[in-house]
Amino acid sequence: MSTARLKIIGGRIGIANAFARMPFRFGVVTMEAAASATLELEVFVNGQPVLGYASDLLAYKWFDKRPEKTPADNVADLLWVIEEALTVASALSEGSVFSLWRQLDEEVDRRAVAAGFNRLGASFGVSMVERAVIDALGRATGQSFFDMVRNNAFGIEGGAVFPELAGLLPASILSEKPLERIALRHTVGLVDPIEAQDIASADRLDDGLPETLADYIEQDDLSYLKIKIAGDPASDMARLERIASVMERTGRTFALTLDGNEQYSRLEDFAALMDAIRRNPALGHFYQSILFVEQPLERSVALSAPLDPHALKTIGKPLLIDEADGWTRAFHEAIALGYHGVSHKNCKGVIRSLLNAMIAAERNRVAGQGTYFQSAEDLTCLPVVSLQADLAVVAALGITHVERNGHHYFRGLEHLPASEAEAALAAHPDLYRREGASIVTAINGGTLDIASLQVPGMGFACLPNLSQRTRAADWTFDSLNKSDAGHAGTGE
Incomplete structure (x- = not known):
């Protein structure tokens, strides 16, 4: 198939507020509401006009954790970088997806750094336009996303970015077909209740959905957990012992990942925690169940020097980068320092993830299968556009378990206009189900059924209506203080 020629004309952003059913710790803050941005982009594809969509939470205190920046500052920066990406994209000449992405990635990265933002935030602006x-x-x-990768409809030339990928096509990383089921890796957040006694009776939601870790394990039949750690050895150990106790009582086998949340400036300090976990009789099975550790080091030091071999040996589990994956070459650089993995997140970039998958596959030809790897991480992807686009990419990449918790912190599809929620259920009945008066994400035996995502585009057959969202210029951060989650304007 010949590579399509695309010209980006322009776009508009709609903002909607999503109110959490329970507070959750995101980065260095506890969040109770967030704004979601939906981008509608007009593109000429081989001379024909067509609209494309992307959506994501404007997640404050993750892209930029500097204490001098307020949550309102963070959201303003994220909206600014989307607008900058739109300005750059609209000025580009016609080209393939890959050629447009390379120019966009370079220029938005330059502008973000020059403006005092950061490279991870720049990636977000690029990724919204890219998606x-x-x-x-x-x-x-x-074509579905899988079809586009298989046919190299994006015109990706990996060797133009990484010489070791010269001659390799994206199809080389694909299985015969995309995954139709993906295991859900449930995140145990830092303020999440573990058992019923952690919730005061006055604070119980009693909304028909699980509230505690024990509830989720029982009701969703979970086999994978992602556990966040806070960087305080005493409180972390006590909390991990409680989580391990809940796991042991089920009699089930779990696979775990740990998220270090950038809580450490020295790898030796994190290694001491891992050594304590391994030596703790109550955490023996827990340690053995850990698959990998995500980003224990703060991003400013994570890629500053080779990882200490003694600390790595003490940790005994592979490390991957997440927040430190702020630019296109970051994973390539991280491998040279001793990391083995990198997280896929649509909010960091789709083509970046494809290139990273190709790097891992190429390195594994020598190092052995599974030595270098991608995980699938994104705490708060919400239906429809954000969640399904990310799952479509994960299905193509063949990553068999994915961090998902939007269904936990937000109540089903109630952040959407009712008409869009109903359309999602009709178009994707494997991924959603009706629960009383609500439409919620369907979890079956600890997995998400996603065969219906193989539709033209990025995995969603039903489209957002920007007329039911607030124009970016008219939206204010103060609107997140409203407690009525049912007010008009809650959306994608």
Whole structure:
């Protein structure tokens, strides 16, 4: 199939507020409400106009954790970087998805750094435009995301970025078909209740959905957990013992990942925690169940020097980068320092994830299968556009378990206009189900069924209506203080 030529015309951003059913710790703050940005992008594909969509939470205190920046500052920065990406993209000449992405990635990165933002935040702006372009291409050509990767519809030339990928096509990383089921890796957040006694009777939601870790394990039949740690050895150990106790009582086998949340400036300090876990009789099975550790080091030091071999040996589990994956070459650089993994998140970039998958596959030809790897992480992808686009990429990459918790912190699809929630259920009945008066994400035996995501575009057959969202210019951060989650304007 010949590579399509695309010209980005322009776009508009709609903002909607999503109110959490329970507070959750995101980065260095506890969040009770967040704004979600939906981008509608007009693109000419081989001369024909088509619309593409992308959506994501404007997650404060994750992209930029500097204490001098307020949550309102963070959201303003994220909106600014999307607008900058739109300005850059609209000035680009016609080209393939890959050529447009390379120019966009370089220029937005430059502008963000020059403006005092950071490279991870720059990636977010690029990724919003990139996803909408890919969605438009798929809709114009009738191809699913998997089909577009298999046919190299993006025109990716890996060797132009990483010489070791010269001659390799993205199809080389694909299985025969995309995954149709993905195991859900449930995140145990730092303020999440573990058992019923952790919730005061006055604070119980009693909304028909699970509230505690014990509830989720029992009701969703979970086999994978992601556990966040706070960086305080005493409180972390006590909390991990409680979590391990809940796991042991089920008699089930679990696979675990630990999220270090950038809580350490020295790897030796994190290694001491891992050594204490391994030596604790109550945590023996817990330690053995750990698959990998995500980003224990703060991003400013994570890639500053090779990882200490003695500390790595003490940790005994592979490390991956997440927040430190702020630019296109970050994973490549991290491998040279001793890391083995990198997280996929649509909010950091789709083509970046494809290139990272190709790097891992190429390195594993020598190092052995599974030595270098991608995980799938994104705490708060919400239905429809954000969640399904991310799952479509994960299904293509063949990552068999994925961090998901939007269904935990937010109540089903109630952040959407009712008409969009109903359309999602009709178009994707494997991924959603009706629960009383609500439409919620369907979890079956600890997995998400996602065969219906193989549709033209980025995995969603039903489209957002920007007329039911607030224009970015009219939205204010103060609107997140409203406690009525049912007010008009809650959306994607």
